Amino acid sequence: MSFTKGLSAFPITPMNANGRVDTPALQRLVAPLAAAKVDSIGLLGSTGSYPFLTRDERRRATDAAIAEVNGRVPVLVGIGALRTDEVVHLARDAKAAGAAAGLLAPVSYTPLTGDEVYELFKIIAGETGLPLVIYDNFATTHFTFTPQLVGRIARIPGVATLKGTAPDADAIADHLKQRRAAVPAGFPIGYAGDWNVTEALLAGGDAWYSVAAGLFPQSCLALTRAALAGDAAEARRLNSALQPLWDLFKQYSSLRVIYAAVDTLGICDAKPPKPVLPLPDAAQDRVAKVLKELALS
Template structure:
């Protein structure tokens, strides 16, 4: 797996009793495998990895990989507070048939460069799966320097970097600065849907939670960005942007579960202690979704 293209990060659906809704997850991932996304990653932030135990994470990975049936690469998020748990997740993912791993430097105490280097090296010693590093400083309080990324990119398994930035210009500058420091096949992808909605960030990959619910619209926008089709970029942004912007203004994870409901996906409520987003927001999400669908009813 090379972690390029449009990579969708689905929510983990929950049943009314709080357990993982295996049937809903199967349906969601099966639909994604038939869509225009290039790969799927389960157990990312969107997939509530932090609120699942080891057996549940293994269940999600096995269910998703089985539902896709080899039609698309399926990566598995292995982030956890402790390295022991990260390594357990890596081994479980490989046994489930994952095509790759996604790892962010999660810790109760923010990690140092040396600690991140040690953890990634430990993962690479425990598995031969390709690894995508994930820079999520707003959550982890660790911000990858490009020098650390370049050092880790020397490891054969580290093939990609899921990155973010304050704005499109900053991301594009980081992209240009990183390119000569890493192998030519290394994927530097963008995380942050509002960055994608600018229409100014192509990157090697788009990593997105909402794309798992709106895959064809995201694929349409990415194709326009790659093709430098400004007319189509503006057309898609005009109707997709407000929906993505509104969803981004809701509470993380909870907002995605509400967007899933608006899209007709039975994702249930997020797992406590997270509370559901206000039901009053559902009407506005539905309205914005209707506008989007009416613009592209030929899809």
């Protein structure tokens, strides 16, 4: 089973106000993902609020999720942190727990250079032996991965794939072409950014790293399978049906919307980590209305 292709589902990490992970609630979130047979689970991604958690809490979350999945689905674990030595520890923890790979974003306070990010990947791959996913998420890290830098990092032994952010439909073909030209032949390129991913998959992207799939795996699997099979009409039909959810994501942020959805569906009592606040009541009502209308699964 390859974690570099298909649908990767990214759940939230339920925690209390002190940052203590609610491991039973997390297991209730990941169990349906494994049962649905998503291609991988993206634990402690941006939706999983990894920067808000201590090393110990990340380890508790990883152990609980991997125990629940029990080998049915590969689990990718976020290992980004400010200091390289912290990332080394987190990568070793993830590997010891049985993670298939580490999601490595260049977290920073002082803006990083391309050489610094390259060196980060080289050190983590070389010192830990954990396969790595290049985690390109400018919206959270404010670091720009050029195609040339992606190509350099992709040639580091142990770097397995790229998780990029899908641009608008009119730009995706060129975006993908530039990255294909920079990386070694056969190097997988996947995309996040749920509302733009359908066109990215149809253009030749290998994987969808999905926020929505962390709660609605069946609906997202159907779209993924159609797009990867080249059934553009069906993929676009399914994507169009999800447009009300994408509109909420774009207006309020996918993180806040998914927390509201978890609350609406009664899965667990989880609030986003402060200073992020839950959606106001009127927005919560909009989320509930959309979920009812779409009847997602």
